[in-house]
Amino acid sequence: xxxxxxxxxCGDFLRSLRLYGESGSDTAAAEEAASALRCSARRIAGSxxxxxxxxxxxxxxxxxxxxxxxxxxxxxxxxxxxRLHRLVSALARLSGxxxxxxxRNGDGPAAETSGALTVGASRAGALxxxxxxxxxxxxxxxxxxxxxxxxxxxxxxxxxxxxxxVPLAPVAGAPATEILAAPQxxxxxxxxxxxxxxxxxRAAHPYNAEALVHGLSTPSDGExxxxxxxxxxxxxxxxxxxxxxxxxxGAPDPVLADAGGALDRHRxxxxxxxxxxxxxxxxxxxxxxxxxxxxxxADQRHEVEAARYDFQQIWGxxxxxxx
Amino acid sequence: xxxxxxxxxCGDFLRSLRLYGESGSDTAAAEEAASALRCSARRIAGSxxxxxxxxxxxxxxxxxxxxxxxxxxxxxxxxxxxRLHRLVSALARLSGxxxxxxxRNGDGPAAETSGALTVGASRAGALxxxxxxxxxxxxxxxxxxxxxxxxxxxxxxxxxxxxxxVPLAPVAGAPATEILAAPQxxxxxxxxxxxxxxxxxRAAHPYNAEALVHGLSTPSDGExxxxxxxxxxxxxxxxxxxxxxxxxxGAPDPVLADAGGALDRHRxxxxxxxxxxxxxxxxxxxxxxxxxxxxxxADQRHEVEAARYDFQQIWGxxxxxxx
Numbered sequence: 001x002x003x004x005x006x007x008x009x010c011g012d013f014l015r016s017l018r019l020y021g022e023s024g025s026d027t028a029a030a031e032e033a034a035s036a037l038r039c040s041a042r043r044i045a046g047s048x049x050x051x052x053x054x055x056x057x058x059x060x061x062x063x064x065x066x067x068x069x070x071x072x073x074x075x076x077x078x079x080x081x082x083r084l085h086r087l088v089s090a091l092a093r094l095s096g097x098x099x100x101x102x103x104r105n106g107d108g109p110a111a112e113t114s115g116a117l118t119v120g121a122s123r124a125g126a127l128x129x130x131x132x133x134x135x136x137x138x139x140x141x142x143x144x145x146x147x148x149x150x151x152x153x154x155x156x157x158x159x160x161x162x163x164x165x166v167p168l169a170p171v172a173g174a175p176a177t178e179i180l181a182a183p184q185x186x187x188x189x190x191x192x193x194x195x196x197x198x199x200x201x202r203a204a205h206p207y208n209a210e211a212l213v214h215g216l217s218t219p220s221d222g223e224x225x226x227x228x229x230x231x232x233x234x235x236x237x238x239x240x241x242x243x244x245x246x247x248x249x250g251a252p253d254p255v256l257a258d259a260g261g262a263l264d265r266h267r268x269x270x271x272x273x274x275x276x277x278x279x280x281x282x283x284x285x286x287x288x289x290x291x292x293x294x295x296x297x298a299d300q301r302h303e304v305e306a307a308r309y310d311f312q313q314i315w316g317x318x319x320x321x322x323x
Numbered sequence: 324x325x326x327x328x329x330x331x332x333c334g335d336f337l338r339s340l341r342l343y344g345e346s347g348s349d350t351a352a353a354e355e356a357a358s359a360l361r362c363s364a365r366r367i368a369g370s371x372x373x374x375x376x377x378x379x380x381x382x383x384x385x386x387x388x389x390x391x392x393x394x395x396x397x398x399x400x401x402x403x404x405x406r407l408h409r410l411v412s413a414l415a416r417l418s419g420x421x422x423x424x425x426x427r428n429g430d431g432p433a434a435e436t437s438g439a440l441t442v443g444a445s446r447a448g449a450l451x452x453x454x455x456x457x458x459x460x461x462x463x464x465x466x467x468x469x470x471x472x473x474x475x476x477x478x479x480x481x482x483x484x485x486x487x488x489v490p491l492a493p494v495a496g497a498p499a500t501e502i503l504a505a506p507q508x509x510x511x512x513x514x515x516x517x518x519x520x521x522x523x524x525r526a527a528h529p530y531n532a533e534a535l536v537h538g539l540s541t542p543s544d545g546e547x548x549x550x551x552x553x554x555x556x557x558x559x560x561x562x563x564x565x566x567x568x569x570x571x572x573g574a575p576d577p578v579l580a581d582a583g584g585a586l587d588r589h590r591x592x593x594x595x596x597x598x599x600x601x602x603x604x605x606x607x608x609x610x611x612x613x614x615x616x617x618x619x620x621a622d623q624r625h626e627v628e629a630a631r632y633d634f635q636q637i638w639g640x641x642x643x644x645x646x
Binding site: 214 | 529609611
């Protein structure tokens, strides 16, 4: 069962890699292929982590580290694009101008709506666009460099081997579902333990103003508050991947998928808020620009709080329906 | 019944006026007396408005206008104090420094917590303190000038007459409760009509981000969004005062009192947000100050949204318990 799952995911990985290589200058195709590549890399790495005891552990740990490096490197570029779009959309919304269409490479998203923006909002948009476009360009170069590196070729080779042959550890001849159950339960327990440390009672009160408590203090205070939620996001993903093996072909658990979506929004909003705060530390910006970035930062921190509220609501549904 | 109610309120008014005159340099006593004076002036004016048809209408309209001028003038000074305290407390909260003790004349509230504030937050606090202290001083002078004016003496004389003699219009000899019922129902109907125009369905969704939709556009757009809520606040107060006559001595309706409290917070937060936005338009401020004012503005607009959510929740309780 585990070997079959890993074979399939490795097949996905290799197919996405080929599509990525063939995409050339087609940005949309490259983005789609890179997204599928990251998706399969995360699933392979997640399985190697959860089912480590059923595999050759040294080999599993090493490949997992390499896959984490790869998907992290590939994710940066698209994270910059998504963050810029989120922030420019928020600036448009805060100016009463409605949403903007999805930003693509080359389009200036700030320019599209500048007519409706105040001076501060459009300057803030232009500043964020400069900074995040620069970061995206750097990430793109880093991704290209990674995909051409011998380190990457070693990962691709390892995945190609794994597509046909999984180095399983010798286990007693129990049924597959029983052998898989222990690591799966452990993954679920780690998730439940992490969720139990979250301040869910507070998150259940709308407008608790918790996410903005450190809105004007040092960035590290704000990050400390977010860390347990980011941790739950990662553990929830591992738990979902571990379940996919058991329920291969079955429908994914909608509650877990929704909860994961809320935590993705939490992470995206937290990073967007940090990008706005960071842009405000640019030397010699106009007060109107700084003011707009302050409003934007607070807005995104409220999205963080809203995502926690959503997660709490969704998790409550799970508690009711769970066996 | 109406005459008795007006007599009592006018007695309260005259007693508060005497206490205010005797308070001298005792700020707390002056504040308390002025608050009681405004409270009775609002109730007299409200009754003159609701029960206009049972009184000499020309006389009622004129006295009501004068009482509105008086309570409006007296309210300004304390509104400035409360607004400054709200904003300085919010800055402390946003810096993770906790709440600050209530600000009083002469104490520098920003100074108390500056150790814990970032440069931007403490500069923003100092700027708001300068601007709102100046506004408070002006309001204090205006209040003193009003209390010494012949216009005020005419109001006090009219209230003194009303304390013993109410110019009722001739009405058919029906029971008092029946005669009072029609204007009371009209006041309630005006309230219900105004509430029905509020976007309550939207307010029921936490984190709808509605209050900040115009966070970066012109101030008048934001004010247009708040106006219907402010109108409901006034009509709710008139309805509560009209009910006081019927249930004289009885306990006030807790739902109406809570709903009024939510709308008071709505108004206070909206005005505090406007004060922060206004301070950000001060020429030659540092970007860090402007950024902190932006965060503060957004924070107060979220308090506006939270107050709408609270009102919607409270109003829902009323719909369940109302006959």
